[in-house]
Each structure stands twice: as C-alpha cells, then as structure tokens.
Amino acid sequence: MITGKNYIGNQLSAKGSTTYKTFNPQLNIENETVFIEATSEEIKEAVQLASEAFIAFRNVSGVKKAAFLNAIADEILVLGEALIKTYCKESGLPEGRAIGERGRTVGQLQSFAKLLLEGSWVEATIDTAQPNREPQPKPDLRKLLVPLGPVVVFGASNFPLAFSTAGGDTAAALAAGCPVIVKSHPMHSGTGELVASAILQAAKKTGMPNGVFSNLNSSGIEVGSQLVKHPGVKAVGFTGSIKGGRALYDLAAKREEPIPVFAEMGSINPVVILPEALKNRGKALAKTYAGSITVGTGQFCTNPGLLLAIKSEALSSFIQELSNEIVKVEPSCMLHPNIVEAYENKKEKAVAQSGITVTAAYTTKVNANYARQTITTVEGQTFLENQSLHQEVFGPYSIVVQCANAKQLERIISKLEGQLTATVIADNQEASTYPEVIAALQNRVGRLIFNGVPTGVEVCAAMTHGGPYPASTDSRFTAIGIHSIKRWVRPFSYQDWPNALLPEALKNENPLSINRVIDGQQTRDQIK
Ligand code: NAP
Numbered sequence: 001m002i003t004g005k006n007y008i009g010n011q012l013s014a015k016g017s018t019t020y021k022t023f024n025p026q027l028n029i030e031n032e033t034v035f036i037e038a039t040s041e042e043i044k045e046a047v048q049l050a051s052e053a054f055i056a057f058r059n060v061s062g063v064k065k066a067a068f069l070n071a072i073a074d075e076i077l078v079l080g081e082a083l084i085k086t087y088c089k090e091s092g093l094p095e096g097r098a099i100g101e102r103g104r105t106v107g108q109l110q111s112f113a114k115l116l117l118e119g120s121w122v123e124a125t126i127d128t129a130q131p132n133r134e135p136q137p138k139p140d141l142r143k144l145l146v147p148l149g150p151v152v153v154f155g156a157s158n159f160p161l162a163f164s165t166a167g168g169d170t171a172a173a174l175a176a177g178c179p180v181i182v183k184s185h186p187m188h189s190g191t192g193e194l195v196a197s198a199i200l201q202a203a204k205k206t207g208m209p210n211g212v213f214s215n216l217n218s219s220g221i222e223v224g225s226q227l228v229k230h231p232g233v234k235a236v237g238f239t240g241s242i243k244g245g246r247a248l249y250d251l252a253a254k255r256e257e258p259i260p261v262f263a264e265m266g267s268i269n270p271v272v273i274l275p276e277a278l279k280n281r282g283k284a285l286a287k288t289y290a291g292s293i294t295v296g297t298g299q300f301c302t303n304p305g306l307l308l309a310i311k312s313e314a315l316s317s318f319i320q321e322l323s324n325e326i327v328k329v330e331p332s333c334m335l336h337p338n339i340v341e342a343y344e345n346k347k348e349k350a351v352a353q354s355g356i357t358v359t360a361a362y363t364t365k366v367n368a369n370y371a372r373q374t375i376t377t378v379e380g381q382t383f384l385e386n387q388s389l390h391q392e393v394f395g396p397y398s399i400v401v402q403c404a405n406a407k408q409l410e411r412i413i414s415k416l417e418g419q420l421t422a423t424v425i426a427d428n429q430e431a432s433t434y435p436e437v438i439a440a441l442q443n444r445v446g447r448l449i450f451n452g453v454p455t456g457v458e459v460c461a462a463m464t465h466g467g468p469y470p471a472s473t474d475s476r477f478t479a480i481g482i483h484s485i486k487r488w489v490r491p492f493s494y495q496d497w498p499n500a501l502l503p504e505a506l507k508n509e510n511p512l513s514i515n516r517v518i519d520g521q522q523t524r525d526q527i528k
Contacts, residue, residue, distance in 0.1 A: 002190045069109045072171075151173040245473060265473075267305075
C-alpha cells in the first residue's frame with residue numbers, strides 16, 4: 001500500500017505539512033495519493049540513522065550483502081501488478097516498458113550480488129615485508145577498497161525503476177557497504193515508496209541494520225540540497241539535467257568537507273554517418289534512426305540528438321527520408337507536463353536560431369502531454385559558431401549537421417562538449433580512412449558504437465556509461481555495470497597489521513579464496 005509517507009529506516013514518518021501529488025500524463029490528471037515532503041528534522045534523523053547503520057554495515061560480509069541484494073530483487077518481484085500499475089500511472093510509459101525496466105532493475109541487483117559472492121572486487125593488494133632490505137626494511141602493506149559512508153541517491157525522472165529507488169546507484173552503493181538515503185523523484189513517488197518498502201522488507205529478512213536505507217519525499221529542491229550539505233553524507237549519485245547535477249556538485253564542493261557527486265547528465269550523442277554508408281544504405285538508416293530518435297519519446301540520455309555527415313546528394317536524400325519516416329511514428333506521451341513544457345521550450349529556442357531549417361515536424365494535433373517529434377538541419381559552419389545548438393533538447397528531437405568536408409566534421413566534433421556516446425556509421429573499410437574523426441570522437445565520449453544506434457544500454461561489466469563533463473561530473477567512472485561500485489569506495493591500507501585483525505580479504509590464508517595481487521603477481525594463493 002502507498003501511504004505517501006517517508007521511510008526513515010524502517011519507520012514510516014510524516015511530520016511535515018508540505019504535500020504534493022504525482023501526475024498521470026496519459027489521463028492528464030493528478031494521481032490520488034498525497035505525499036508528504038520530508039522535514040529538516042526527518043532529513044537529520046535519516047542521516048543519523050544511516051551513520052549509525054554504517055558502523056555495522058561496512059563490516060557485513062559479501063555473502064550477507066549478496067543475500068540482501070538478492071532479497072531486494074525478490075521483494076520487488078513480489079510487488080507484482082501494484083508496482084507495474086503505479087509505474088505506468090506515474091510515468092505515462094507503457095506496461096511493456098515497466099516490465100522490461102523491472103527486469104533490468106532486478107538483474108542489476110543480482111549482478112552486484114554475484115560480484116560480492118565472487119569477492120575479488122575489493123582489489124586486495126599485498127606487498128609482503130622485507131625485514132632484511134637495505135638500506136631500510138620494507139614494511140608489510142595490504143590494501144583493499146572500503147566503503148565511503150552514507151550515500152544520497154537522487155531518483156531519475158526517466159527511469160522510475162532502473163535509475164531510481166533500487167536502481168543502479170543504490171545497488172552499487174549497498175554492494176559497496178554504504179547505507180543509502182534516496183531523495184525520491186517527485187514525478188514517481190508512489191513507485192518509489194513501493195520499491196522502498198521492498199528494500200526494507202529485504203533488509204529485515206536478511207538482518208541488515210536499521211538505517212541501511214531511507215526514502216525521503218520532496219516536491220522541490222530543498223530536501224536534496226539539505227541532504228547534500230549534511231556532514232553525515234559522504235557521496236552523492238544523481239541522474240538528470242546539467243543544471244540540477246551541476247548545482248548539487250557545487251553545493252558538495254562548498255561544504256567544509258567536500259564530497260564526490262557522481263552526476264550523469266545531458267548528452268546529445270553525436271552520430272557520424274560516413275559517405276559510403278550514406279550512399280549505400282541511406283534509406284534503411286533513415287528508418288532505423290527515426291526509431292532510435294523516438295524510442296521512449298526521446299527521453300533517454302543516449303538519444304541521438306545530433307547527426308553529422310558531409311554534404312552530398314545522398315545526405316539531402318537521407319534528410320528527406322528521415323523526415324518522412326519520423327512523422328510516420330505515432331507521437332507518444334512524455335513523463336510529465338513539466339518535461340513536455342521543457343521539450344517544447346528548448347525546441348522552440350533551437351528552431352528560432354538563424355540558419356536552422358525544420359525538415360520534419362509533426363503538425364497534426366496531439367493529445368495533452370504527447371510530444372511532437374522534430375528534425376532540423378543546419379550548415380556545419382553555422383553549427384560551429386552557435387554553441388546553443390549543441391545543447392540537449394530532451395525528447396524526440398534531432399539536428400542534422402551538413403558539414404562542408406571531413407576537416408570541418410573533425411572540427412565540429414572537437415568543439416562538442418563531453419558526451420556519453422558517439423556512433424560511427426561506416427561501410428567496408430571507410431572508418432579506417434577517417435582516423436582523425438574517430439580520434440576526435442574518442443576524446444569527447446565514454447562509448448563508441450560502430451554501425452548501430454546509441455539507445456539501448458547493455459548492463460554488463462564492459463559497459464562505460466559516463467563521459468567527459470557535462471556527460472558526467474567524473475569521467476573516470478561508469479554509472480552502469482558492476483564497475484560502478486568504484487564510485488562508492490576508497491582505497492585503504494594496513495601496515496604491519498596483525499594477521500588475526502585483518503579483514504578476511506587480506507588475511508594470509510585467503511579464506512575468501514579471492515584473486516589478489518601479492519608482490520606484483522595475480523594469485524589466489526595463501527601466504528605461507
Ligand atoms: P532535474 O531537474 O535535473 O532534477 C532531478 C532531481 O534533482 C530532482 O529530484 C530535483 O528535485 C533535483 N534537483 C534539481 N536541481 C536541484 C538543485 N538545484 N538542488 C537540489 N536538488 C535539485 O531533472 P528532472 O526533473 O528529472 O527532469 C528535468 C530535465 O532534466 C528534463 O527535461 C531533461 O532535460 C533533463 N533530464 C536529462 C536526463 C538525461 O539522462 N540526460 C535524464 C532526466 C532528465 P525536485 O524535482 O524535487 O525539484
């Protein structure tokens with residue numbers, strides 16, 4: 001049952017007087033539940049409880065944490081229809097997407113559980129002592145990764161499950177041994193509360209300390225700001241706009257003790273279509289890209305918002321074909337009236353720029369909160385000179401840039417802000433004849449795709465979902481896949497520490513049987 005209250009650890013709490021409701025964009029009406037925003041007192045209680053829980057939770061074994069994560073996955077599935085229905089009511093997204101995203105969320109939790117059971121992720125590194133070394137003896141040093149402390153996770157509007165309450169950030173932080181306080185997204189607080197109840201049920205069943213997880217409601221920026229400023233919070237995970245992510249990053253940097261903010265923000269995901277490919281299969285590419293631009297109503301951080309190619313007849317035909325194809329796609333519902341409004345405003349601003357031609361715009365009347373997909377085109381030089389055209393228009397919008405030549409294409413790429421992805425569409429050997437273009441792309445993005453589309457992010461160990469700023473605030477880390485756990489840990493060394501007092505991962509006898517680096521060698525051996 002959805003109560004509209006906050007979870008401060010295991011306790012439901014509603015001390016505040018600020019209330020709000022979520023919105024059903026398909027029906028264009030408010031949903032019934034009244035949510036109560038967390039007060040300053042409740043924020044402090046949640047952080048205090050998380051700090052206390054950390055003392056025990058940081059030492060919980062990998063096996064027990066894995067049981068906790070697997071139990072969360074199970075409890076999410078137990079929520080059944082109620083979760084799927086609430087998700088759809090609060091997002092306007094179809095049931096198939098809800099079920100798919102639930103599967104992804106459950107899969108993410110289970111993949112971290114697997115990582116914990118295997119155990120080598122702590123990167124145990126041992127340099128044994130050399131008491132007889134000259135001129136000075138070498139001490140025994142043993143290093144591993146340890147959790148940072150309580151983490152605040154901001155739920156994302158566009159992934160109510162996979163990037164929200166029990167999404168990738170939460171799963172990774174809990175796996176690392178960090179208690180989590182979720183700042184629930186106001187667009188899907190009911191979905192958030194249901195998932196929070198599943199996490200707490202799992203915590204109880206697997207004996208986790210109270211405070212290992214809290215879920216706080218908010219309808220404005222105040223709750224999130226207070227959380228980020230609280231001295232008990234040690235790191236932040238965020239997915240959303242550049243404005244929001246940057247504001248939180250700056251707040252965290254201004255604290256007496258600055259803390260890391262791992263924000264995954266905007267990206268226009270350039271797609272470079274090389275001449276041969278454009279000539280040989282422009283028609284098929286137009287159809288594929290009409291699909292990729294409009295999938296999920298364009299509300300994906302990997303949406304292809306920028307198509308780049310060298311001017312030719314084939315490019316003119318492609319623009320025409322893409323424009324024809326995109327208006328054939330039925331418009332679909334956006335997540336919230338605010339998102340539709342932001343889309344329409346940003347689009348309006350983009351098409352008003354000088355040199356922009358709208359080649360496809362869905363002109364027929366659409367339902368309230370439905371988005372009209374749009375394609376525009378511009379000359380390479382105009383794009384180069386107008387930075388505002390490089391900004392994300394979150395929704396089913398893409399701009400095709402007609403570059404004068406390969407040199408200009410390369411210049412444009414090197415002037416782009418950091419991006420999550422770039423895609424190269426090429427035929428035969430032509431990719432190898434544009435080394436500067438490929439090198440320029442590699443320098444700007446976190447993931448390069450060959451002959452595909454950027455939408456659809458595989459969750460696996462080799463995935464990089466991040467990139468140079470402003471795609472993310474720290475390009476050294478991924479937000480997706482098991483390596484995202486590294487955002488929530490720090491390296492820690494023991495020097496000459498007695499074997500009996502060392503954590504299991506560093507003991508001579510290697511009781512966890514994990515991979516370690518001992519005196520420069522990868523091994524599962526014991527130290528005799
Ligand atoms: P948002 O405005 O960035 O907000 C995300 C979360 O951060 C919300 O919970 C918001 O709190 C909080 N927040 C924002 N600014 C804050 C600040 N200055 N201080 C403290 N907390 C702050 O994103 P959104 O609401 O999800 O969507 C709005 C726009 O973000 C979209 O139209 C789109 O442009 C962009 N977006 C991009 C991506 C992407 O992957 N690239 C994904 C989602 C959204 P409150 O809501 O409580 O105010």
